[in-house]
Amino acid sequence: xxxxxxxxxxxxxxxxxxxxxxxxxxxxxxxxxxxxxxxxxxxxxxxxxxxxxxxxxxxxxxxxxxxxxxxxxxxxxxxxxxxxxxxxxxxxxxxxxxxxxxxxxxxxxxxxxxxxxxxxxxxxxxxxxxxxxxxxxxxxxxxxxxxxxxxxxxxxxxxxxxxxxxxxxxxxxxxxxxxxxxxxxxxxxxxxxxxxxxxxxxxxxxxxxxxxxxxxxxxxxxxxxxxxxxxxxxxxxxxxxxxxxxxxxxxxxxxxxxxxxxxxxxxxxxxxxxxxxxxxxxxxxxxxxxxxxxxxxxxxxxxxxxxxxxxxxxxxxxxxxxxxxxxxxxxxxxxxxxxxxxxxxxxxxxxxxxxxxxxxxxxxxxxxxxxxxxxxxxxxxxxxxxxxxxxxxxxxxxxxxxxxxxxxxxxxxxxxxxxxxxxxxxxxxxxxxxxxxxxxxxxxxxx
Amino acid sequence: xxxxxxxxxxxxxxxxxxxxxxxxxxxxxxxxxxxxxxxxxxxxxxxxxxxxxxxxxxxxxxxxxxxxxxxxxx
Numbered sequence: 100x101x102x103x104x105x106x107x108x109x110x111x112x113x114x115x116x117x118x119x120x121x122x123x124x125x126x127x128x129x130x131x132x133x134x135x136x137x138x139x140x141x142x143x144x145x146x147x148x149x150x151x152x153x154x155x156x157x158x159x160x161x162x163x164x165x166x167x168x169x170x171x172x173x174x175x176x177x178x179x180x181x182x183x184x185x186x187x188x189x190x191x192x193x194x195x196x197x198x199x200x201x202x203x204x205x206x207x208x209x210x211x212x213x214x215x216x217x218x219x220x221x222x223x224x225x226x227x228x229x230x231x232x233x234x235x236x237x238x239x240x241x242x243x244x245x246x247x248x249x250x251x252x253x254x255x256x257x258x259x260x261x262x263x264x265x266x267x268x269x270x271x272x273x274x275x276x277x278x279x280x281x282x283x284x285x286x287x288x289x290x291x292x293x294x295x296x297x298x299x300x301x302x303x304x305x306x307x308x309x310x311x312x313x314x315x316x317x318x319x320x321x322x323x324x325x326x327x328x329x330x331x332x333x334x335x336x337x338x339x340x341x342x343x344x345x346x347x348x349x350x351x352x353x354x355x356x357x358x359x360x361x362x363x364x365x366x367x368x369x370x371x372x373x374x375x376x377x378x379x380x381x382x383x384x385x386x387x388x389x390x391x392x393x394x395x396x397x398x399x400x401x402x403x404x405x406x407x408x409x410x411x412x413x414x415x416x417x418x419x420x421x422x423x424x425x426x427x428x429x430x431x432x433x434x435x436x437x438x439x440x441x442x443x444x445x446x447x448x449x450x451x452x453x454x455x456x457x458x459x460x461x462x463x464x465x466x467x468x469x470x471x472x473x474x475x476x477x478x479x480x481x482x483x484x485x486x487x488x489x490x491x492x493x494x495x496x497x498x499x500x501x502x503x504x505x506x507x508x509x510x511x512x513x514x515x516x517x518x519x520x521x522x523x524x525x526x527x528x529x530x531x532x533x534x535x536x537x538x539x540x541x542x543x544x545x546x
Numbered sequence: 547x548x549x550x551x552x553x554x555x556x557x558x559x560x561x562x563x564x565x566x567x568x569x570x571x572x573x574x575x576x577x578x579x580x581x582x583x584x585x586x587x588x589x590x591x592x593x594x595x596x597x598x599x600x601x602x603x604x605x606x607x608x609x610x611x612x613x614x615x616x617x618x619x620x
Binding site: 182233260262277328334342424455513543 | 604
C-alpha cells in the first residue's frame, strides 16, 4: 500500500515539475531567469521571499536586494509566476582612469561638481547610487501531450535607466519525455537618460572651473539599445539519477552600448620627469577621454549542465559555459555545487570559476601618441571588459520545516583579479589592476 | 549545396535523437528525478540574483537562460 502511494505521489510530482524544466531553459533576461518552479498543489499559490546583501571591500559597491516571488499552478498544468525585485545600490565604482603619483580631480558625470582622488589611490566615483525596481510575469502552459509554451514580460526602472522586455518559448518532448527540445526568443529595449546627459565618445572630460565647456562634451540627453536573444536547448534524462542539459544561445545587442560614466587616462610618453604620468592640457589639467564602445555586439554561448543524485540523497550539480563575442572576448565559466542532505536540512558548498579575455578595444590607458594621432574609434578602460578571473566560494544552508516550507541562507566570497599592460615610467609604480573582493549574503524563506 | 547542408543536419539530428532514445528511464523510474533538488534550476530566485551579480561584474551573461539587458549596471 505504501509503495502504491509513493508511486502515485511520484507521478504527481513529475506532472508539477515538468513545467519547471521548460521555464528553466526559456527564461526572461538575466534578472528574471527561470522564475517558474511549481512546487505546490494545483490551485494553490507558492511564495518565496529572499533578500540579498552584496558588499565590496574598499568602500565600493554595496547593494541590498529583496525579492518577492509568487507562483500558482493551475489544474491543467499552467503555471503563473509574478516577481518583484527591489535593488538599492550605494558606494563607489572605478571610473576607468589610472591611479597617479599626483592627486587627481574629476568632474562628476552629472556636471554638478568634482571629486578628488588622493595620490596613489584607485580613481573611483563615489557618487554611485541608484534604486531599481524590476517586475516580471511569466506564464507556462502545456499545448498537448508533447508540446508546451511559455511567455514572459519584464520591466525595470532605475533613476536613469529603463528596461522592458518580452520572451516566448516552445518545448517539444520526445522519447517518452526523456528528451526535451527547447526554443526561445527574447526581445528587450533599454533606455538610458543619465543626469548630465550622454558624453560624446572619446572627447576630453571637461574640467569645471576652467575655460572648458561641460555642455560641449555632451551629446543628447538619452540613448537606447535593443537586445535580441535566441536560445536552443536539449534536455536529456540519462538514467534514473542523471539529467543533462545543453544550450546554444545567440545574443545581438544594437545601439548605445557605451558606459557614459567611464573615462580613460591619457599618459605622457615624452622623456622627462612626467614620463608615464598624466598628459596635461594647456591649462595644466590632466587629460581624460570619455570611453566609446562599438554600437553592436554579437555573443554566442554554449552551456552544459549535469545533475547527478547519489544513492545517499546527495546531489552533484556541475555546469560549464563558453562564451564568444565579436568584441574579441571569450570566457569560460565552471560552476560546481554539492548538496549534502542531512535529514530535513542540507548544506551546499559552491565553487565557481570564471575567466575572460579582454575586448579588442580594451586599453588600460591611452598613450600620448594614440591621443595625438586622433584616429581611435573605440576604447574602454572598464575592467569588466579586460582580462579577468573570478572565483566564488560559498556555502548554503537550508532547512525544510515541512513539505512546502523551507528556510535557507548562504554566504559567498567573490574575488576578481585582473591583469594586463603594466604601463611605463611613473605608471609602473601604480597598481593598475586592483582586486575586487565582495561578500554575498542571502537569506530566503519559501512557503 | 544547400540540399547537402540540409541533409547533413537531418542525418546528424537523427543520429543524435536516436542516441538519445537509448537513454532515459521508464515513467515509473522517475522518483529521483522528480525531487525538487534534481531540477536543473532548483532555486530560481537565487539563480536570478546570481545572474544579476555576475551580469554587472563580468562581460558574459546568459547561457542557462537569456543574457538580456535589464540593468544599467553594465
